[in-house]
Amino acid sequence: MIARLAENVSLRAAIALVLLLLALFVAPWFANDYLLTVLILIFYFAYTGQAWNIMMGFAGQLSLGHAIYIGLGAYTTAVLFSFFGVSPWVGSFAAILMAALWGAMIGFLAFRFRVGGVYFAILTIAFAEFARIGFDHLSYVGGSAGFFLPVANYTQSDLWTLRGKPIMFYYLSLGMTVAAVVLCHIMVRSRLGYFWKAIREDEEAARAVGINTFRYKLIAVVISAAMTSLAGVFFAFYYNNLFPEEVFSINRSIELILAPIFGGLGTLFGPILGAFMLTGLAETLTTTLAALGVDVPGAKQVFYGICLLLVITVLPEGVWPWLYRRLGLAGRSE
């Protein structure tokens, strides 16, 4: 198992990876609460980016509506916890089932009716928007007034109910990200991963060599949706409040795809690097502007937009593939 994981990873890359993991593991002892929340945000984006990357980076299906899976995961576990006292760990199974079913339905309809390219992307937006307005009118979960998880003043963290201090959420998000990377690493190097890449590169050719493209595209959507729903669970229990306008918003869908594209589509480390860079950039801008005494709402986002524009113009493949070559991390292949 370990040997298989280490396949195609050069020694330098492996050492760098172990050092990075160690640093992240001990980080809470040195980081203050602010830095910890920034790191949690980074891992949230790294994880969702990884999940989205399965669909777009590996199988080549552009989804711009992943907010629907965030929202379904968040609402499912939040309702089960608040109304029925079900632990989020158990509720996650329901969340995964819910998101996987929706993903399967969207994927089935889209691929059966041959909705591709830009049209597929817009179809995913349509479903997410439909869900947003639907949840706005679902009085069972509070509608547009929002849904709130019970919050008490916890002095210590309760892992079973996910009520507690940032440090618990830090390790949870770190664990989720590592698990996602390992899972993706295994999938990419499996038969499934090669089928996906074949579909991504040339769907006609993939079909011609006998790959059931419909089936493997559907699998990509279902896995991606199921993984994204867990980010929704995290979202619900970390923030403790859910508004359809926020959870299902198109902005949610867009922000989670920036990191993988920025970092490098279809790479394992791209989404993580992208999350670090983009979240780091946003936070640096906040503190810099505050230090300079600039208190203009929107100024930070304008700089953020300009940086995004510059990087996508200069490095269209993303930062990681470029850095990878620069650092000489390439092993035998890749």
Place this chain on the structure above:
Amino acid sequence: MSTDIYLNVAVSGVLTGLVYGLMALGLSVIFGVVRVVNFAHGEMTTVAMYFAVVLFATLGLDPLLMMVPIAGVLFVFGYAMQRWLINPFISRPEHSQFILLVAVAIILANGLLIVFGPDARSVQTSYAFDSFKIGPLIVDATKAFAGLAAIAVAAALFAFFRFTRLGTAIRACADNYTGAQVIGLNVPRLYALTFGLGAACVGAAGAMLALVTDVTPPLGPSFTLLAFVIVIVGGLGSMSGALAGGILIGVIAALAGLFYTPSAKGMFVFAILVLVLLFRPQGIFGRRA
């Protein structure tokens, strides 16, 4: 009496739908020729709306007249954006173009936030509460003017594409990219021109929208989505389809607001979008490619 209400709401929906249709027409023209989905469309619309609001608030100029200069400004903006920013992305994959235009959208929306702040602005003209009475119909004057102006702008654009040499050249680029290059057309320039024309539609539509609704900086994405829906329902790349789609969506949204509840009308709109994408991806009024 009751049928009169439905008729009035439907007419109001047609008129608003025409303005939205004009905005969507810009998206359709850009996609039909340049093959780039303009994800900053809604933000460009809000920029145009702010132009109209500022011109009215400071100089008292009527948005219906200012629609021409505003369209001109947006044309220059669109031309420059395509020429220097988007053109290198023409042959890059869709997600790359998407991020580029999302970045443009972020800059525009937050630029507006910096300049104008988060408060809603609107234009209050002297004829804001006027209306025409045609038989049982009571037509809101503002909406009537805006709807007619939208038809006029769209007609001018149709005429340009159909009857001028430049318009024919642009259609040639859309039909056959390589062929257009072979016969010596300056494709990058024609693309920039097309993007400018699409942006000009947005400028004109934005000026009229300022008459109909309030504007706030974060309004962009909802306009972008609306333009997507209209354009896909009408047929992506089809010019008359965009207007027809605008009318259809306008009427459906207005009637859904009347029959059910106004806040849920978006659900009907997106449900229609899903149905069209699945069963008639070329659009209700579009031809099969």
